[in-house]
Amino acid sequence: MAPFALGWLGWRRLERGFRPANAELALFEGLELVRGPKRVLAVTAHPDDLEALAGGTLRLMALSGSEIHVAVLSDGRQQSNWRSNLGQIRKLEEEHAANILGYSRVHYLGFRDLSLSRIPELGPALESLWDNVKPEVLFTFDPSFPEPYIVHPDHLTAGRIVLDIVRTRPDVAVYFYGTSDTSVIVDISPVIHDKSQAVLAHRSQLQAPPAVYSLLMRVYAWLRGRPVQLKSAEGFRVLSLENLTARSSRGQWIPGGRSEKINSPPQAGSARRRTRCERF
Numbered sequence: 001m002a003p004f005a006l007g008w009l010g011w012r013r014l015e016r017g018f019r020p021a022n023a024e025l026a027l028f029e030g031l032e033l034v035r036g037p038k039r040v041l042a043v044t045a046h047p048d049d050l051e052a053l054a055g056g057t058l059r060l061m062a063l064s065g066s067e068i069h070v071a072v073l074s075d076g077r078q079q080s081n082w083r084s085n086l087g088q089i090r091k092l093e094e095e096h097a098a099n100i101l102g103y104s105r106v107h108y109l110g111f112r113d114l115s116l117s118r119i120p121e122l123g124p125a126l127e128s129l130w131d132n133v134k135p136e137v138l139f140t141f142d143p144s145f146p147e148p149y150i151v152h153p154d155h156l157t158a159g160r161i162v163l164d165i166v167r168t169r170p171d172v173a174v175y176f177y178g179t180s181d182t183s184v185i186v187d188i189s190p191v192i193h194d195k196s197q198a199v200l201a202h203r204s205q206l207q208a209p210p211a212v213y214s215l216l217m218r219v220y221a222w223l224r225g226r227p228v229q230l231k232s233a234e235g236f237r238v239l240s241l242e243n244l245t246a247r248s249s250r251g252q253w254i255p256g257g258r259s260e261k262i263n264s265p266p267q268a269g270s271a272r273r274r275t276r277c278e279r280f
């Protein structure tokens with residue numbers, strides 16, 4: 001009885017985190033997100049995280065003409081594998097996934113995994129990349145409302161570092177993946193096969209037959225889409241939202257949906273200034 005009860009509680013917890021407060025708004029936000037072209041920087045802790053949690057959305061954005069830069073903070077060499085050249089293997093696997101999904105470029109920062117929070121050079125390195133890429137849209141792990149079962153210190157560090165940097169570079173829309181506070185849902189049904197293939201590209205990380213992972217990806221996408229009657233979806237939490245139809249002075253779309261009041265440094269004379277959440 002106990003395992004059944006625990007399983008049921010786990011399921012309820014997951015389902016709550018995947019259900020947006022406003023389904024219609026979440027779907028609208030998802031459509032706007034993948035409508036391109038946009039300049040994107042996707043930050044991830046290890047090779048393979050991004051493909052599993054946001055690969056479908058990134059594929060759709062690539063297909064609509066967005067320029068997608070990926071920052072892989074660590075080479076993943078420590079991830080429970082005996083091979084001494086695991087870092088190099090995982091880099092090749094990430095390149096394969098990038099080709100499948102259409103990333104423009106993958107930037108390997110090359111720090112050692114399992115200790116990202118203790119690497120002072122990480123913040124400046126990401127800042128420098130950020131300034132080169134000049135993203136309009138940024139993806140990273142949700143450090144405040146992480147999805148249960150995928151919480152990892154490196155994942156939380158990736159999200160927190162982005163939050164630190166965005167305080168001085170607020171002119172970007174930040175989307176958190178791996179979130180249990182979903183406010184944006186993207187229909188990835190047309191590209192679920194591509195996403196699945198990109199996840200399978202990380203062969204060194206597969207601990208079961210590929211068909212099992214393929215099925216898991218589809219079940220996960222189904223769970224994400226279920227609250228809004230989609231067959232396959234990905235979910236995000238968006239930061240710095242003011243209202244649904246807000247547009248910048250340049251006529252560009254600013255994502256909206258939830259009002260998150262947070263402090264950001266005032267930008268004198270900026271028509272695009274936004275509020276940001278204090279709890280970060």
Ligand SMILES: [Zn+2]
Nearest residue numbers: 045046049152
């Ligand atoms: Zn990871």
